[in-house]
Amino acid sequence: MYKRVAIIISMIFSGCFALSGQELAHIRIDGINSSYDEHSPMLSPDGQTLFFTRVGHPANIGGVLDQGDIWYSQKTGDGWSQPVHAGADINHPGLNGVVGFSADGQRMYLLNFFDPEGRGISKLKNGISVSSLKDGVWAVPKKLPIQFFSNESAHISATISKDEKVIIMAIQSYETEGNEDLYISYKGDNGEWSQPKNMGNVLNTYAQEWAPFLSSDMKSLYFTSNGHGGSGGRDIFMSERKSDSSWMEWTTPQNLGEALNTVGAEQGLSFIGGDEVAYFSSTQNSEGFGDIFAYSMADGIPEAEEVEVTVPVVQAEEEKVVEEKSEEVGAEEKKEEEVIEKPKEEVKEEVVIPVEEPKKQILMVFEVLDNRTEALIDADVVLTYNGEERTIKTADIASPSKRFELTLEEGTDLKVSIELGGYLKYQKLFKAGQASSNAADGIERLLLTREEVxxxxxxxxxxxxxxxxxxxxxxxxxxxxxxxxxxxxxxxxxxxxxxxxxxxxxxxxxxxxxxxxxxxxxxxxxxxxxxxxxxxxxxxxxxxxxxxxxxxxxxxxxxxxxxxxxxx
CATH class of the missing domain: 3.30.1330.60 (OmpA-like domain)
Structure with a gap:
């Protein structure tokens, strides 16, 4: 027997099933997407330039294992131009992305900051920076002074208010609910920013909240989460401020619905105030790992939907109703009792779908050095992990540091092998999250020994x-x-x-x-x-x-x- 079950999904699951009959409102943007990973789109205030992060492209500052560089595309009469790398002034070897703009478009806020005068890994500083537009060119960014900034995650994403007085960022810091949460920082009269404060468990969950975006009226907050339920691995949600006097009181996050969210991962929704088109990234039906799509906001925010599925039910016991014929037939001529099945009532149940807590992602940074002189060496580095093998040619890395990065789940085993003429064969096992004995300032140093007496x-x-x-x-x-x-x-x-x-x-x-x-x-x-x-x-x-x-x-x-x- 079967019965109809209405399920309001209250926990996350990935790859369990595809929603039958789901009608997506994803608008593909020809010319921008590629076989690489594109995400985190952000429009310039005039709507003429679309900035986004592209991962894995050999033209990135850190090469093919770079966490992502900023690229941009210009609006044309029939769409968007071919993307162009945004240059070395606003990109660095780590994760790059556009946080937002000043209202006049003269200042661009960015993820992280590269300090060429710093030592070791400290050259790449986690946080927010700002670049100014001078003669049509974005200047080298300056780091924002955020008090007691701390982020234990390799991930960071953020949004800035239109008046440039509030930053909401996705980091893993003090008083986290579990993994990356949404934190808020306020700009003081002296130009310094307050210590990021966790925005509470109405917005944040034990899982991950990423890619916040604040509307231009500073009333609606959009973000990606895999902890509020939804269609798949990561969905986009919206929450509203309850009052203009507080940044800490928000409504329960609302899923933007099946027309936008899929069993894949959606993130980075952003738009210009008054515009009916929003931009976001999705791994569903993409050319590469993630692609940039457009989405029409003309019909407003869709209501959360219920998902109906049919599940088998075992009937514990048949209920029997005996109907006797009229006594006029006589006691001797009684017919056998007829067994009639009682109609089954439609029952609504809540199904709890178990989910594994997301594993922490570890950013590993490597450099190849001569063991004796500690001079940088160009070499082919073979990385073996999760049954795959990749070769990194440090000679092709544009950055002067020749460092390359790799993000792995915590505990993942990684084998590094190097064979280079004039040096002894190098081979070493690493475990993501555990620094080796040769690590210094967060960098794993691959030390090659000269093959000479x-x-x-x-x-x-x-x-x-x-x-x-x-x-x-x-x-x-x-x-x-x-x-x-x-x-x-x-x-x-x-x-x-x-x-x-x-x-x-x-x-x-x-x-x-x-x-x-x-x-x-x-x-x-x-x-x-x-x-x-x-x-x-x-x-x-x-x-x-x-x-x-x-x-x-x-x-x-x-x-x-x-x-x-x-x-x-």
Whole structure:
């Protein structure tokens, strides 16, 4: 038996089913979309230029693994021109996107900020920046001073009010409901912006709220979420301010309906006040991962809809009604009882569809360096993860830093392999979310060792117990030595000499003996892992070969080290 069940979807599910008979109002924009990922469209105030973010294009500042650069297209008589890269002044190696504009179109607010004077990963600063239009050219952006800004996510998106006094951003920060939430920051009289404040659980969920957009009248907020229910993985919702006096009180978010939202992912809806056409991105029926579409707002915001499906129901027990014939027939001539099935009532039930909490996305940044000089090296880097293999040619990366990025789910295993003439074969395993021993300032440094006799490399972070040859931290020490073991396995013709060094405090003979005993401990561990003893010599120098003076704690620390030298 079957019964009709009306279901109001109250939880998220992706790929469970396609809505039968769904009529989409997506308007494809010819000329803009490509096989790359396009998202986050934003119109200039005059409506003549459409800016958007394009991911994976080789012309991006960070190359094919760049998180996305800003591109733009100009309005023509019959549509939009071919997109053009917006240039290096407003793009950087990280995630780029347009947040919004001043009312006169002279200022453009952007995601993140690149500081060429910064050190390491600090050159790329998470936050909001602003660029000014000078002689028709967008100037190098300046970072907005936002107090106590903190974002633990690789994602950031934002919108700015028409009066340029309020920014609403999607980040993962203090008092988060779970993942990325909507936060608000106010511009002070001194030009500084207040610490971002979580906008509360009417808007925010345990899942992800992204891509906010504030209408020009500053009354309606549009955003993408996978935590408020809907048609698929990510839907676009709208909420209204309850009063002009508060930015913290909002109505319950309303789904924009099946004409806009699909089982795919929709995000980044934006439009100009008074215009009847909005722009957004969707992964449904797209040429690449995501494409830019238009949507008519002429009919206003559609009401939330119920989705009807038919589900099988097991009837627990048949109810029987016995109808007897008239007594006039006589007791002897009674007919058999007729079993009549009672009509089934239509029942409405709420179906709870389980959902896995979205996994955190980890942004990994890499650079290839010479192990000895730490100079940048151009190499073909082979990345293997999730059963796929990709090759990154750092020579093709336009950025002077030659860094490349990769975003993976937390816990994903990544194998990095490099074969380059003049260097030993490099191979190393990484796990997204766990920094390796060679990481510095958030950057994973892929250190290549020259394939030449006499090359000396320090084995970092090998500490010993005071006046002893045993490891102070066996787990960390063996982790470092395992990398050398792998290097020797990858290069079977390689032979090394382990060299031990101490500071010069104490008896010279005892220090020499101690340093030799310590490198023997390292060698013994390597032998236990299968390296042939004929490939490993060892010597202890005590304190006779310092790299620094022993007059400061820092100098003493530098002099205590274990190195290996390639001898074959």
């Amino acid at each position: 006499g090359t000396t490399v320090e084995i970092e972070n090998i500490l010993f117990n005071r006046a002893r040859a045993s490891f102070a931290n066996p787990e960390e020490a063996t982790k470092q030595i395992d990398e050398l073991i792998q290097l020797m396995k990858d290069n079977p013709g390689m032979a090394i000499r382990l060299e031990g060094h101490t500071d010069n405090r104490g008896d010279e003979k005892l220090l020499q003996e101690l340093s030799e005993a310590r490198v023997k401990t390292v060698r013994d561990y390597m032998l236990s892992k299968g390296i042939d003893g004929s490939r490993i010599d060892y010597v202890g120098y005590g304190g006779t070969k310092p790299l620094s003076d022993n007059k400061s704690p820092e100098g003493i620390e530098i002099n205590r080290r274990v190195e290996f030298v390639i001898i074959k």
